Amino acid sequence: MESKYFSLEDVSIGYNTKKPILKNVNLTLKSGQMIAVIGSNGSGKTTLVKTIVGLIPLISGLKQIPNTTKMSLVPQIKDLKLGFPLTVEAALNLSSGFKIFKSNKVAKEKFANENLERIGIHQYKNLLIRECSGGQLQKYLIARSLISGSNCIFLDEPLDALDEDSQKGIFYLLNDLSAKENFSFFVITHHLSKDWLSNFSKIYQIKDSSLV
Numbered sequence: 479m480e481s482k483y484f485s486l487e488d489v490s491i492g493y494n495t496k497k498p499i500l501k502n503v504n505l506t507l508k509s510g511q512m513i514a515v516i517g518s519n520g521s522g523k524t525t526l527v528k529t530i531v532g533l534i535p536l537i538s539g540l541k542q543i544p545n546t547t548k549m550s551l552v553p554q555i556k557d558l559k560l561g562f563p564l565t566v567e568a569a570l571n572l573s574s575g576f577k578i579f580k581s582n583k584v585a586k587e588k589f590a591n592e593n594l595e596r597i598g599i600h601q602y603k604n605l606l607i608r609e610c611s612g613g614q615l616q617k618y619l620i621a622r623s624l625i626s627g628s629n630c631i632f633l634d635e636p637l638d639a640l641d642e643d644s645q646k647g648i649f650y651l652l653n654d655l656s657a658k659e660n661f662s663f664f665v666i667t668h669h670l671s672k673d674w675l676s677n678f679s680k681i682y683q684i685k686d687s688s689l690v
Contacts (some may be wrong), residue, residue, distance in 0.1 A: 484506070486505045489539030513682070523684060526666075552632045570618070
């Protein structure tokens with residue numbers, strides 16, 4: 479039986495109670511699902527995600543999140559703070575709560591290392607976060623969420639800084655984790671490759687202040 483990771487019922491969201499950005503939103507994400515939300519810049523995609531994860535309060539409606547749901551947000555690169563002098567490896571170890579990049583066979587470490595290798599992060603693990611390129615930062619943000627213990631991961635424009643090969647590699651990794659490990663992914667984007675459309679359980683578009 480599928481677990482429900484969250485649901486929204488007749489939700490209105492935004493920063494002004496008299497003028498919601500989105501109205502009457504009904505949305506459910508279940509275990510093992512991949513959902514995409516597309517829309518133009520400024521349409522409310524990021525506001526929707528921030529409302530679901532609790533960074534912005536609802537204007538109205540009902541949000542339900544079971545205790546078994548562990549959420550994580552992969553923000554846009556422009557929202558990342560780069561002041562701390564941490565290497566990629568040190569930052570990921572802090573995020574995960576256990577040592578990675580080791581040969582230990584403990585299940586969590588093995589899972590982390592296998593997926594970090596697929597992301598391609600090993601080759602720059604000793605770089606300072608602030609020295610990373612845009613594509614490297616994007617991979618770091620995705621890796622951080624995947625090894626955080628979350629089962630419901632929101633990705634805000636996760637592929638923009640990546641080259642085409644990296645985009646494909648990351649997307650197929652997410653698809654595998656969704657199918658085999660019951661991860662659920664909520665992908666916010668302004669475009670989708672036609673090659674990926676069939677891999678999503680549902681695709682929503684923000685249009686005229688509504689999610690359709």
